[in-house]
Amino acid sequence: MSTWPAIAQIAADVSAGKTKATDLVAESLKRIQDTQEYQAIIAVITDRSVVRARDIDARVAKGEKIGRLAGVPFIAKDNFLTFGSETTAASNILKGFKAPYQATAIELLEAEGAICVAKANLDAFAHGSSTENSDFMTTKNPHDSKRVPGGSSGGSATAVVLGLAPFALGTDTGGSIRLPAAFTGAVGYKPTYGLVSRSGVIAMASSTDVIGPLTTTVEDAALVLDVMAGKDRLDSTTIDRDKTSYTVLGSDIKGKKIGVIKEYMGQGLDPEIKRSIDASIAKLKTSGAEITEVSLPSLTLALACYYIIMPAEVSSNLSRYDGQHYGYFAQNAKNLEESYNWSRSEGFGDEAKRRIMIGTYVLSSGYYDAYYKRAQLIRTKLIKEYEKAFSQVDFLLGPTAPMVAFEIGQNVSDPLQMYLTDIMTVGANLAGVPAISIPVGSAHKLPIGLQLLAPQRQDRALLALAKAAEEVLV
Amino acid sequence: MADLTQADVLRLAKLARLQLTHEEVDKFQKEISAILGYVEQLQKADVGGLEPTHQVTGLTNVMRPDEEVSYGTTPEELLKNAPATEKGHFKVKRMLN
Numbered sequence: 001m002s003t004w005p006a007i008a009q010i011a012a013d014v015s016a017g018k019t020k021a022t023d024l025v026a027e028s029l030k031r032i033q034d035t036q037e038y039q040a041i042i043a044v045i046t047d048r049s050v051v052r053a054r055d056i057d058a059r060v061a062k063g064e065k066i067g068r069l070a071g072v073p074f075i076a077k078d079n080f081l082t083f084g085s086e087t088t089a090a091s092n093i094l095k096g097f098k099a100p101y102q103a104t105a106i107e108l109l110e111a112e113g114a115i116c117v118a119k120a121n122l123d124a125f126a127h128g129s130s131t132e133n134s135d136f137m138t139t140k141n142p143h144d145s146k147r148v149p150g151g152s153s154g155g156s157a158t159a160v161v162l163g164l165a166p167f168a169l170g171t172d173t174g175g176s177i178r179l180p181a182a183f184t185g186a187v188g189y190k191p192t193y194g195l196v197s198r199s200g201v202i203a204m205a206s207s208t209d210v211i212g213p214l215t216t217t218v219e220d221a222a223l224v225l226d227v228m229a230g231k232d233r234l235d236s237t238t239i240d241r242d243k244t245s246y247t248v249l250g251s252d253i254k255g256k257k258i259g260v261i262k263e264y265m266g267q268g269l270d271p272e273i274k275r276s277i278d279a280s281i282a283k284l285k286t287s288g289a290e291i292t293e294v295s296l297p298s299l300t301l302a303l304a305c306y307y308i309i310m311p312a313e314v315s316s317n318l319s320r321y322d323g324q325h326y327g328y329f330a331q332n333a334k335n336l337e338e339s340y341n342w343s344r345s346e347g348f349g350d351e352a353k354r355r356i357m358i359g360t361y362v363l364s365s366g367y368y369d370a371y372y373k374r375a376q377l378i379r380t381k382l383i384k385e386y387e388k389a390f391s392q393v394d395f396l397l398g399p400t401a402p403m404v405a406f407e408i409g410q411n412v413s414d415p416l417q418m419y420l421t422d423i424m425t426v427g428a429n430l431a432g433v434p435a436i437s438i439p440v441g442s443a444h445k446l447p448i449g450l451q452l453l454a455p456q457r458q459d460r461a462l463l464a465l466a467k468a469a470e471e472v473l474v
Numbered sequence: 475m476a477d478l479t480q481a482d483v484l485r486l487a488k489l490a491r492l493q494l495t496h497e498e499v500d501k502f503q504k505e506i507s508a509i510l511g512y513v514e515q516l517q518k519a520d521v522g523g524l525e526p527t528h529q530v531t532g533l534t535n536v537m538r539p540d541e542e543v544s545y546g547t548t549p550e551e552l553l554k555n556a557p558a559t560e561k562g563h564f565k566v567k568r569m570l571n
Contacts, residue, residue: 301515304513304515304516308513334571345494348492350498353492358509371513374519380525381524419512431530432531456530
Protein backbone atom coordinates (compact mmCIF):
# COMPACT_ATOMS: atom_id res chain seq x y z
CA MET A 1 0.00 0.00 0.00
CA SER A 2 2.91 2.30 0.70
CA THR A 3 4.43 3.81 -2.41
CA TRP A 4 7.19 6.14 -1.28
CA PRO A 5 10.75 5.75 -2.56
CA ALA A 6 13.50 5.07 0.01
CA ILE A 7 13.83 8.01 2.40
CA ALA A 8 17.45 8.65 1.40
CA GLN A 9 16.32 8.76 -2.25
CA ILE A 10 13.51 11.23 -1.52
CA ALA A 11 15.93 13.54 0.31
CA ALA A 12 18.50 13.25 -2.50
CA ASP A 13 15.86 14.14 -5.11
CA VAL A 14 14.65 17.14 -3.12
CA SER A 15 18.22 18.32 -2.56
CA ALA A 16 18.92 17.99 -6.31
CA GLY A 17 15.78 19.96 -7.16
CA LYS A 18 14.24 16.94 -8.94
CA THR A 19 11.38 16.69 -6.45
CA LYS A 20 9.72 19.59 -4.68
CA ALA A 21 9.16 19.43 -0.92
CA THR A 22 5.86 21.26 -1.48
CA ASP A 23 4.67 18.42 -3.76
CA LEU A 24 5.69 15.79 -1.21
CA VAL A 25 3.82 17.57 1.57
CA ALA A 26 0.77 18.05 -0.69
CA GLU A 27 0.82 14.35 -1.57
CA SER A 28 1.08 13.35 2.07
CA LEU A 29 -1.75 15.70 3.10
CA LYS A 30 -3.91 14.37 0.26
CA ARG A 31 -3.37 10.77 1.33
CA ILE A 32 -4.24 11.69 4.93
CA GLN A 33 -7.45 13.26 3.63
CA ASP A 34 -8.27 10.21 1.48
CA THR A 35 -7.84 7.62 4.24
CA GLN A 36 -9.76 9.24 7.08
CA GLU A 37 -11.92 6.16 7.57
CA TYR A 38 -8.92 4.40 9.17
CA GLN A 39 -8.83 7.01 11.94
CA ALA A 40 -5.05 6.94 12.12
CA ILE A 41 -4.61 10.71 12.44
CA ILE A 42 -5.60 12.97 15.34
CA ALA A 43 -4.38 16.29 13.94
CA VAL A 44 -3.05 17.50 10.60
CA ILE A 45 -0.27 20.11 10.63
CA THR A 46 -1.11 21.88 7.39
CA ASP A 47 0.09 25.48 7.66
CA ARG A 48 3.40 24.81 9.29
CA SER A 49 4.31 21.97 6.90
CA VAL A 50 3.47 23.98 3.82
CA VAL A 51 5.56 26.91 5.08
CA ARG A 52 8.47 24.63 5.87
CA ALA A 53 8.23 22.90 2.48
CA ARG A 54 8.21 26.23 0.61
CA ASP A 55 11.22 27.35 2.61
CA ILE A 56 13.11 24.15 1.73
CA ASP A 57 12.28 24.49 -1.99
CA ALA A 58 13.42 28.13 -1.93
CA ARG A 59 16.68 27.18 -0.23
CA VAL A 60 17.30 24.38 -2.73
CA ALA A 61 16.74 26.87 -5.56
CA LYS A 62 19.42 29.09 -4.02
CA GLY A 63 21.83 26.16 -3.94
CA GLU A 64 21.75 25.68 -0.16
CA LYS A 65 22.37 22.31 1.45
CA ILE A 66 19.28 21.11 3.34
CA GLY A 67 20.07 17.84 5.07
CA ARG A 68 19.68 14.10 5.02
CA LEU A 69 15.90 14.23 5.30
CA ALA A 70 15.34 17.16 2.95
CA GLY A 71 11.62 17.57 2.35
CA VAL A 72 10.66 14.15 3.77
CA PRO A 73 7.18 14.24 5.34
CA PHE A 74 6.65 12.27 8.54
CA ILE A 75 3.99 11.65 11.14
CA ALA A 76 4.58 11.75 14.91
CA LYS A 77 2.62 9.85 17.50
CA ASP A 78 0.59 12.42 19.40
CA ASN A 79 2.65 12.02 22.57
CA PHE A 80 5.53 13.98 20.96
CA LEU A 81 5.42 17.71 21.67
CA THR A 82 5.24 19.51 18.32
CA PHE A 83 4.49 22.96 17.02
CA GLY A 84 1.68 23.54 14.56
CA SER A 85 -1.02 21.47 16.28
CA GLU A 86 -2.24 20.41 19.67
CA THR A 87 -0.42 17.63 21.54
CA THR A 88 -2.94 15.47 23.38
CA ALA A 89 -1.51 11.97 23.96
CA ALA A 90 -5.05 11.00 22.81
CA SER A 91 -6.30 11.94 26.28
CA ASN A 92 -9.14 14.30 27.14
CA ILE A 93 -7.02 15.73 29.93
CA LEU A 94 -4.68 17.29 27.34
CA LYS A 95 -7.28 18.38 24.81
CA GLY A 96 -6.40 21.88 23.63
CA PHE A 97 -2.79 21.70 24.84
CA LYS A 98 -0.33 23.58 22.63
CA ALA A 99 3.27 22.62 23.28
CA PRO A 100 5.53 25.58 24.16
CA TYR A 101 8.58 23.66 22.85
CA GLN A 102 9.22 20.63 20.64
CA ALA A 103 10.60 17.20 21.47
CA THR A 104 14.34 16.85 20.87
CA ALA A 105 13.64 14.04 18.36
CA ILE A 106 11.38 16.36 16.34
CA GLU A 107 13.97 19.16 16.45
CA LEU A 108 16.71 16.80 15.20
CA LEU A 109 14.55 15.51 12.33
CA GLU A 110 13.55 19.05 11.35
CA ALA A 111 17.17 20.16 11.42
CA GLU A 112 17.83 17.60 8.65
CA GLY A 113 14.89 18.91 6.61
CA ALA A 114 12.10 16.49 7.61
CA ILE A 115 8.57 17.90 7.86
CA CYS A 116 6.04 16.77 10.48
CA VAL A 117 2.70 16.74 8.65
CA ALA A 118 0.41 15.10 11.20
CA LYS A 119 -0.02 13.56 14.65
CA ALA A 120 -1.04 9.92 14.94
CA ASN A 121 -3.59 8.26 17.17
CA LEU A 122 -2.55 6.13 20.16
CA ASP A 123 -3.97 4.55 23.26
CA ALA A 124 -4.30 7.51 25.63
CA PHE A 125 -0.90 8.18 27.24
CA ALA A 126 0.34 5.11 25.30
CA HIS A 127 -1.54 2.84 27.72
CA GLY A 128 -2.67 -0.06 25.60
CA SER A 129 -2.12 -2.53 22.81
CA SER A 130 -4.86 -1.66 20.32
CA THR A 131 -5.58 2.13 20.23
CA GLU A 132 -8.97 1.29 21.74
CA ASN A 133 -7.91 3.19 24.87
CA SER A 134 -7.66 6.41 22.85
CA ASP A 135 -10.15 8.92 24.28
CA PHE A 136 -10.95 10.04 20.73
CA MET A 137 -11.24 7.05 18.37
CA THR A 138 -10.00 3.56 17.48
CA THR A 139 -7.63 3.23 14.54
CA LYS A 140 -8.46 0.47 12.07
CA ASN A 141 -6.04 -2.13 10.81
CA PRO A 142 -5.11 -1.36 7.18
CA HIS A 143 -5.52 -5.07 6.27
CA ASP A 144 -8.92 -5.56 7.91
CA SER A 145 -10.92 -2.60 9.18
CA LYS A 146 -12.74 -4.80 11.71
CA ARG A 147 -9.45 -5.39 13.50
CA VAL A 148 -7.16 -3.29 15.68
CA PRO A 149 -3.77 -2.11 14.38
CA GLY A 150 -2.10 -2.97 17.70
CA GLY A 151 -0.82 -0.34 20.04
CA SER A 152 -0.06 1.86 21.48
CA SER A 153 1.59 3.37 18.34
CA GLY A 154 -1.27 2.01 16.21
CA GLY A 155 -1.91 5.29 14.40
CA SER A 156 1.77 5.59 13.45
CA ALA A 157 1.96 2.01 12.14
CA THR A 158 -1.26 2.33 10.16
CA ALA A 159 -0.11 5.66 8.73
CA VAL A 160 3.12 4.13 7.43
CA VAL A 161 1.45 1.03 5.98
CA LEU A 162 -1.19 3.18 4.26
CA GLY A 163 1.64 5.30 2.85
CA LEU A 164 0.49 8.57 4.45
CA ALA A 165 4.16 9.48 4.93
CA PRO A 166 7.48 7.67 4.40
CA PHE A 167 7.99 7.23 8.15
CA ALA A 168 6.34 7.76 11.51
CA LEU A 169 7.58 8.05 15.06
CA GLY A 170 6.39 5.87 17.88
CA THR A 171 7.24 5.20 21.51
CA ASP A 172 7.86 1.75 22.98
CA THR A 173 7.47 1.24 26.73
CA GLY A 174 6.46 -2.43 26.68
CA GLY A 175 6.14 -3.14 22.95
CA SER A 176 4.21 -0.14 21.63
CA ILE A 177 6.30 0.19 18.45
CA ARG A 178 6.92 -3.50 17.72
CA LEU A 179 3.40 -4.80 18.37
CA PRO A 180 1.60 -2.45 15.94
CA ALA A 181 4.40 -3.01 13.43
CA ALA A 182 3.71 -6.75 13.65
CA PHE A 183 -0.08 -6.33 13.45
CA THR A 184 0.04 -4.03 10.41
CA GLY A 185 3.08 -5.34 8.52
CA ALA A 186 5.46 -2.44 9.18
CA VAL A 187 9.06 -2.37 10.38
CA GLY A 188 9.21 -1.16 13.99
CA TYR A 189 12.46 -0.36 15.77
CA LYS A 190 12.97 -0.08 19.53
CA PRO A 191 16.49 1.26 20.22
CA THR A 192 18.69 0.60 23.23
CA TYR A 193 17.29 2.46 26.26
CA GLY A 194 18.66 6.02 26.27
CA LEU A 195 19.90 6.08 22.67
CA VAL A 196 17.24 8.64 21.65
CA SER A 197 16.35 11.58 23.88
CA ARG A 198 12.96 11.41 25.60
CA SER A 199 12.84 15.17 26.11
CA GLY A 200 9.50 16.51 24.96
CA VAL A 201 7.85 13.11 24.79
CA ILE A 202 4.99 12.63 27.23
CA ALA A 203 6.36 10.25 29.86
CA MET A 204 4.77 6.88 30.57
CA ALA A 205 7.29 4.63 32.39
CA SER A 206 10.57 6.50 32.37
CA SER A 207 12.82 3.49 33.03
CA THR A 208 11.58 1.67 29.90
CA ASP A 209 10.28 4.41 27.54
CA VAL A 210 12.13 4.64 24.22
CA ILE A 211 11.50 6.44 20.95
CA GLY A 212 11.84 4.83 17.57
CA PRO A 213 10.78 4.81 13.92
CA LEU A 214 8.06 2.88 12.10
CA THR A 215 8.92 2.43 8.45
CA THR A 216 8.47 0.07 5.52
CA THR A 217 12.14 -0.97 5.32
CA VAL A 218 15.00 -1.54 7.75
CA GLU A 219 17.17 0.87 5.75
CA ASP A 220 14.67 3.71 6.34
CA ALA A 221 14.51 2.88 10.06
CA ALA A 222 18.32 3.03 10.29
CA LEU A 223 18.44 6.47 8.68
CA VAL A 224 15.75 7.93 10.96
CA LEU A 225 17.47 6.42 14.01
CA ASP A 226 20.81 7.83 12.91
CA VAL A 227 19.36 11.36 12.83
CA MET A 228 17.74 11.05 16.28
CA ALA A 229 20.38 9.09 18.22
CA GLY A 230 22.74 10.66 20.71
CA LYS A 231 23.23 12.42 24.02
CA ASP A 232 20.92 15.29 24.90
CA ARG A 233 21.43 17.70 27.78
CA LEU A 234 17.64 17.73 28.23
CA ASP A 235 17.53 13.98 28.97
CA SER A 236 20.13 12.84 31.50
CA THR A 237 19.48 9.16 30.71
CA THR A 238 20.75 9.46 27.13
CA ILE A 239 23.86 7.43 26.25
CA ASP A 240 26.72 7.90 23.77
CA ARG A 241 25.86 6.93 20.24
CA ASP A 242 27.99 4.88 17.84
CA LYS A 243 30.62 6.99 16.10
CA THR A 244 29.84 5.13 12.90
CA SER A 245 26.52 5.94 11.25
CA TYR A 246 23.67 3.54 11.97
CA THR A 247 23.08 3.49 8.22
CA VAL A 248 26.33 1.64 7.57
CA LEU A 249 24.90 -1.85 7.43
CA GLY A 250 26.83 -4.90 6.31
CA SER A 251 24.32 -7.49 5.21
CA ASP A 252 25.56 -10.99 5.72
CA ILE A 253 23.67 -13.62 7.63
CA LYS A 254 26.45 -16.14 7.22
CA GLY A 255 28.05 -17.14 10.50
CA LYS A 256 25.73 -15.02 12.66
CA LYS A 257 24.86 -16.83 15.89
CA ILE A 258 21.13 -16.51 16.51
CA GLY A 259 19.35 -17.96 19.53
CA VAL A 260 15.68 -18.83 19.21
CA ILE A 261 13.94 -17.93 22.47
CA LYS A 262 12.47 -21.18 23.76
CA GLU A 263 9.91 -19.48 26.02
CA TYR A 264 8.36 -17.65 23.03
CA MET A 265 7.93 -20.69 20.80
CA GLY A 266 5.79 -22.90 23.02
CA GLN A 267 2.47 -22.71 24.76
CA GLY A 268 0.24 -19.78 23.86
CA LEU A 269 1.72 -19.16 20.41
CA ASP A 270 -0.76 -19.32 17.52
CA PRO A 271 0.23 -22.49 15.56
CA GLU A 272 0.02 -20.64 12.22
CA ILE A 273 2.41 -17.98 13.50
CA LYS A 274 4.71 -20.70 14.79
CA ARG A 275 4.75 -22.36 11.37
CA SER A 276 5.66 -19.08 9.71
CA ILE A 277 8.39 -18.24 12.23
CA ASP A 278 9.80 -21.77 11.86
CA ALA A 279 9.88 -21.28 8.10
CA SER A 280 11.78 -18.01 8.57
CA ILE A 281 14.25 -19.73 10.88
CA ALA A 282 14.81 -22.44 8.25
CA LYS A 283 15.54 -19.80 5.60
CA LEU A 284 18.00 -18.01 7.88
CA LYS A 285 19.72 -21.35 8.47
CA THR A 286 19.96 -21.94 4.72
CA SER A 287 21.56 -18.50 4.41
CA GLY A 288 24.28 -19.59 6.79
CA ALA A 289 23.07 -18.46 10.23
CA GLU A 290 24.03 -20.66 13.16
CA ILE A 291 20.73 -21.22 14.90
CA THR A 292 20.42 -22.64 18.41
CA GLU A 293 17.68 -22.69 21.01
CA VAL A 294 18.22 -20.47 24.04
CA SER A 295 16.23 -20.41 27.26
CA LEU A 296 15.58 -17.34 29.44
CA PRO A 297 13.38 -18.91 32.14
CA SER A 298 12.46 -15.59 33.81
CA LEU A 299 10.80 -14.35 30.60
CA THR A 300 7.71 -16.18 31.83
CA LEU A 301 7.66 -13.63 34.69
CA ALA A 302 8.50 -10.59 32.55
CA LEU A 303 4.93 -9.48 31.96
CA ALA A 304 4.01 -9.65 35.65
CA CYS A 305 7.22 -7.79 36.49
CA TYR A 306 6.40 -5.12 33.88
CA TYR A 307 2.85 -4.69 35.16
CA ILE A 308 4.27 -3.66 38.54
CA ILE A 309 7.17 -1.46 37.45
CA MET A 310 5.29 0.30 34.64
CA PRO A 311 2.17 1.34 36.63
CA ALA A 312 4.42 2.46 39.50
CA GLU A 313 6.19 4.84 37.13
CA VAL A 314 2.92 5.81 35.42
CA SER A 315 1.39 6.80 38.75
CA SER A 316 4.35 9.11 39.39
CA ASN A 317 4.51 10.53 35.86
CA LEU A 318 0.77 11.23 35.65
CA SER A 319 0.69 13.03 39.00
CA ARG A 320 1.63 16.22 37.13
CA TYR A 321 -1.81 16.35 35.48
CA ASP A 322 -3.59 18.25 38.20
CA GLY A 323 -5.65 20.71 36.17
CA GLN A 324 -3.72 23.74 37.40
CA HIS A 325 -0.95 24.44 34.90
CA TYR A 326 -2.37 23.08 31.65
CA GLY A 327 -4.91 20.61 30.39
CA TYR A 328 -8.44 19.82 31.51
CA PHE A 329 -9.74 21.85 34.45
CA ALA A 330 -12.94 21.06 36.39
CA GLN A 331 -14.72 24.42 36.42
CA ASN A 332 -17.17 23.69 39.22
CA ALA A 333 -14.71 22.65 41.91
CA LYS A 334 -15.10 24.73 45.06
CA ASN A 335 -11.59 24.41 46.43
CA LEU A 336 -8.12 23.31 45.39
CA GLU A 337 -8.45 19.70 46.51
CA GLU A 338 -11.72 19.24 44.61
CA SER A 339 -10.11 20.92 41.66
CA TYR A 340 -7.32 18.31 41.63
CA ASN A 341 -9.66 15.37 42.16
CA TRP A 342 -12.32 16.39 39.67
CA SER A 343 -9.91 17.54 36.97
CA ARG A 344 -8.11 14.19 37.11
CA SER A 345 -11.28 12.10 37.38
CA GLU A 346 -13.02 13.81 34.49
CA GLY A 347 -9.86 14.18 32.39
CA PHE A 348 -8.33 10.69 32.64
CA GLY A 349 -9.84 7.64 30.93
CA ASP A 350 -10.34 4.25 32.59
CA GLU A 351 -6.99 2.76 31.68
CA ALA A 352 -5.00 5.71 33.06
CA LYS A 353 -7.02 5.50 36.28
CA ARG A 354 -6.42 1.75 36.52
CA ARG A 355 -2.68 2.13 36.06
CA ILE A 356 -2.43 5.07 38.44
CA MET A 357 -4.21 3.08 41.15
CA ILE A 358 -2.19 -0.12 40.58
CA GLY A 359 0.98 1.98 40.71
CA THR A 360 -0.17 3.70 43.86
CA TYR A 361 -0.90 0.31 45.40
CA VAL A 362 2.44 -1.34 44.62
CA LEU A 363 4.34 1.71 45.89
CA SER A 364 2.28 2.17 49.03
CA SER A 365 3.60 1.52 52.49
CA GLY A 366 3.21 -2.15 53.44
CA TYR A 367 3.13 -3.39 49.83
CA TYR A 368 6.30 -1.81 48.44
CA ASP A 369 8.60 -4.73 49.32
CA ALA A 370 6.17 -7.43 48.21
CA TYR A 371 5.46 -5.83 44.85
CA TYR A 372 7.70 -3.02 43.62
CA LYS A 373 10.97 -4.12 45.18
CA ARG A 374 10.38 -7.75 44.22
CA ALA A 375 9.70 -6.70 40.63
CA GLN A 376 12.99 -4.79 40.57
CA LEU A 377 14.80 -7.90 41.79
CA ILE A 378 13.19 -10.02 39.10
CA ARG A 379 14.16 -7.35 36.59
CA THR A 380 17.77 -7.93 37.66
CA LYS A 381 17.31 -11.68 37.30
CA LEU A 382 15.94 -11.25 33.79
CA ILE A 383 18.80 -8.91 32.80
CA LYS A 384 21.31 -11.53 33.98
CA GLU A 385 19.58 -14.13 31.81
CA TYR A 386 19.81 -11.85 28.76
CA GLU A 387 23.51 -11.34 29.52
CA LYS A 388 24.06 -15.08 29.75
CA ALA A 389 22.14 -15.66 26.50
CA PHE A 390 24.17 -12.99 24.72
CA SER A 391 27.38 -14.62 25.91
CA GLN A 392 26.35 -17.65 23.84
CA VAL A 393 24.75 -16.01 20.78
CA ASP A 394 24.97 -12.65 18.98
CA PHE A 395 21.21 -12.17 18.59
CA LEU A 396 17.93 -13.51 19.90
CA LEU A 397 14.90 -14.31 17.77
CA GLY A 398 11.21 -14.97 18.32
CA PRO A 399 7.77 -13.85 17.22
CA THR A 400 6.77 -10.27 18.10
CA ALA A 401 3.34 -11.32 19.34
CA PRO A 402 1.67 -14.65 20.09
CA MET A 403 -1.42 -13.70 18.04
CA VAL A 404 -2.40 -11.78 14.93
CA ALA A 405 -4.38 -8.52 15.06
CA PHE A 406 -7.55 -9.16 17.04
CA GLU A 407 -11.02 -7.80 16.40
CA ILE A 408 -12.01 -4.38 17.65
CA GLY A 409 -13.87 -4.82 20.93
CA GLN A 410 -12.64 -8.35 21.59
CA ASN A 411 -10.48 -7.53 24.61
CA VAL A 412 -11.89 -4.22 25.85
CA SER A 413 -13.88 -5.68 28.74
CA ASP A 414 -10.91 -7.66 30.06
CA PRO A 415 -7.85 -5.46 30.77
CA LEU A 416 -5.73 -8.43 31.85
CA GLN A 417 -6.36 -10.23 28.54
CA MET A 418 -5.32 -7.03 26.73
CA TYR A 419 -2.10 -6.87 28.77
CA LEU A 420 -1.14 -10.39 27.62
CA THR A 421 -0.66 -9.03 24.09
CA ASP A 422 2.66 -7.57 25.28
CA ILE A 423 4.00 -10.87 26.58
CA MET A 424 6.78 -11.20 23.97
CA THR A 425 7.82 -7.56 23.83
CA VAL A 426 8.19 -6.38 27.45
CA GLY A 427 11.39 -8.33 28.09
CA ALA A 428 13.45 -6.06 25.83
CA ASN A 429 12.10 -2.97 27.65
CA LEU A 430 12.90 -4.32 31.11
CA ALA A 431 16.45 -5.15 29.99
CA GLY A 432 16.93 -1.99 27.91
CA VAL A 433 18.11 -4.01 24.90
CA PRO A 434 17.32 -3.05 21.28
CA ALA A 435 14.71 -5.03 19.36
CA ILE A 436 13.09 -4.86 15.95
CA SER A 437 9.97 -6.30 14.40
CA ILE A 438 10.05 -7.03 10.69
CA PRO A 439 7.08 -8.35 8.71
CA VAL A 440 7.49 -11.99 7.62
CA GLY A 441 4.75 -13.95 5.94
CA SER A 442 1.22 -14.07 7.24
CA ALA A 443 -1.15 -16.08 9.40
CA HIS A 444 -4.93 -16.09 9.00
CA LYS A 445 -4.31 -13.72 6.05
CA LEU A 446 -2.91 -11.10 8.45
CA PRO A 447 0.66 -9.85 8.85
CA ILE A 448 2.97 -11.29 11.47
CA GLY A 449 6.19 -9.91 12.91
CA LEU A 450 9.55 -11.56 13.45
CA GLN A 451 11.36 -10.08 16.44
CA LEU A 452 15.14 -9.83 16.61
CA LEU A 453 17.04 -8.63 19.70
CA ALA A 454 20.66 -7.69 20.40
CA PRO A 455 22.68 -6.70 23.48
CA GLN A 456 22.53 -3.08 24.66
CA ARG A 457 24.32 -0.62 22.35
CA GLN A 458 24.47 -3.17 19.50
CA ASP A 459 21.87 -1.23 17.52
CA ARG A 460 23.89 -1.08 14.34
CA ALA A 461 24.63 -4.81 14.35
CA LEU A 462 20.94 -5.50 14.97
CA LEU A 463 19.84 -3.26 12.09
CA ALA A 464 22.42 -4.95 9.84
CA LEU A 465 21.07 -8.39 10.71
CA ALA A 466 17.48 -7.20 10.24
CA LYS A 467 18.34 -5.80 6.82
CA ALA A 468 19.96 -9.06 5.79
CA ALA A 469 17.01 -11.03 7.16
CA GLU A 470 14.60 -8.71 5.33
CA GLU A 471 16.33 -9.54 2.04
CA VAL A 472 15.91 -13.26 2.63
CA LEU A 473 12.50 -13.30 4.32
CA VAL A 474 10.33 -10.41 3.15
CA MET B 475 -3.42 -10.26 49.56
CA ALA B 476 -4.60 -9.50 46.06
CA ASP B 477 -8.33 -9.24 46.66
CA LEU B 478 -9.07 -5.57 47.17
CA THR B 479 -12.08 -4.41 49.15
CA GLN B 480 -14.13 -1.38 48.12
CA ALA B 481 -12.49 0.48 50.99
CA ASP B 482 -9.05 -0.36 49.53
CA VAL B 483 -10.08 1.04 46.15
CA LEU B 484 -11.38 4.23 47.75
CA ARG B 485 -8.15 4.60 49.74
CA LEU B 486 -6.07 4.19 46.56
CA ALA B 487 -8.26 6.71 44.76
CA LYS B 488 -7.80 9.19 47.58
CA LEU B 489 -4.01 8.74 47.55
CA ALA B 490 -4.01 9.18 43.76
CA ARG B 491 -6.32 12.23 43.86
CA LEU B 492 -9.10 10.53 41.93
CA GLN B 493 -12.80 10.89 42.65
CA LEU B 494 -14.53 7.65 41.62
CA THR B 495 -18.21 6.99 40.98
CA HIS B 496 -19.87 3.95 42.61
CA GLU B 497 -19.79 2.10 39.30
CA GLU B 498 -16.08 2.83 38.93
CA VAL B 499 -15.35 1.54 42.43
CA ASP B 500 -17.13 -1.74 41.58
CA LYS B 501 -15.41 -2.08 38.23
CA PHE B 502 -11.90 -1.19 39.42
CA GLN B 503 -12.25 -3.45 42.48
CA LYS B 504 -12.72 -6.46 40.19
CA GLU B 505 -10.24 -5.44 37.50
CA ILE B 506 -7.41 -4.37 39.77
CA SER B 507 -7.86 -7.49 41.94
CA ALA B 508 -7.54 -9.65 38.80
CA ILE B 509 -4.38 -7.82 37.71
CA LEU B 510 -2.84 -8.05 41.18
CA GLY B 511 -3.77 -11.74 41.15
CA TYR B 512 -1.81 -12.14 37.93
CA VAL B 513 1.33 -10.40 39.22
CA GLU B 514 1.15 -12.55 42.36
CA GLN B 515 3.19 -15.20 40.46
CA LEU B 516 6.31 -13.15 41.23
CA GLN B 517 6.04 -14.17 44.88
CA LYS B 518 7.18 -17.70 43.97
CA ALA B 519 10.37 -16.64 42.20
CA ASP B 520 13.72 -17.09 43.91
CA VAL B 521 15.29 -13.64 44.26
CA GLY B 522 18.08 -14.54 46.68
CA GLY B 523 21.35 -12.65 46.27
CA LEU B 524 19.98 -10.16 43.74
CA GLU B 525 20.17 -6.36 43.87
CA PRO B 526 17.24 -4.30 42.54
CA THR B 527 17.59 -2.67 39.11
CA HIS B 528 16.77 1.02 39.01
CA GLN B 529 18.61 2.01 35.83
CA VAL B 530 19.48 -0.35 32.99
CA THR B 531 22.45 1.23 31.22
CA GLY B 532 24.63 1.68 34.28
CA LEU B 533 24.45 5.46 34.51
CA THR B 534 24.94 7.07 37.92
CA ASN B 535 24.70 10.71 39.02
CA VAL B 536 24.70 12.40 35.61
CA MET B 537 25.88 15.98 36.13
CA ARG B 538 25.48 19.01 33.93
CA PRO B 539 27.18 22.41 34.11
CA ASP B 540 25.46 24.71 36.61
CA GLU B 541 24.62 27.50 34.21
CA GLU B 542 21.68 29.50 32.99
CA VAL B 543 20.13 28.13 29.79
CA SER B 544 17.51 29.81 27.62
CA TYR B 545 14.86 27.47 26.24
CA GLY B 546 13.47 30.11 23.94
CA THR B 547 10.07 30.23 25.62
CA THR B 548 8.70 33.11 27.63
CA PRO B 549 6.68 32.91 30.86
CA GLU B 550 3.73 34.31 28.89
CA GLU B 551 3.91 31.41 26.43
CA LEU B 552 4.07 28.89 29.25
CA LEU B 553 1.05 30.47 30.93
CA LYS B 554 -1.00 30.27 27.72
CA ASN B 555 -2.06 26.69 28.43
CA ALA B 556 -3.14 27.47 32.00
CA PRO B 557 -6.89 27.37 32.75
CA ALA B 558 -6.66 30.50 34.92
CA THR B 559 -3.96 33.10 35.45
CA GLU B 560 -3.63 36.41 37.22
CA LYS B 561 -0.80 38.95 36.98
CA GLY B 562 1.53 36.43 35.36
CA HIS B 563 0.84 33.66 37.85
CA PHE B 564 -1.16 30.44 37.84
CA LYS B 565 -4.45 31.03 39.60
CA VAL B 566 -5.90 28.17 41.65
CA LYS B 567 -9.08 27.64 43.67
CA ARG B 568 -9.03 28.53 47.36
CA MET B 569 -7.23 26.01 49.57
CA LEU B 570 -9.38 26.43 52.68
CA ASN B 571 -13.17 26.50 52.82
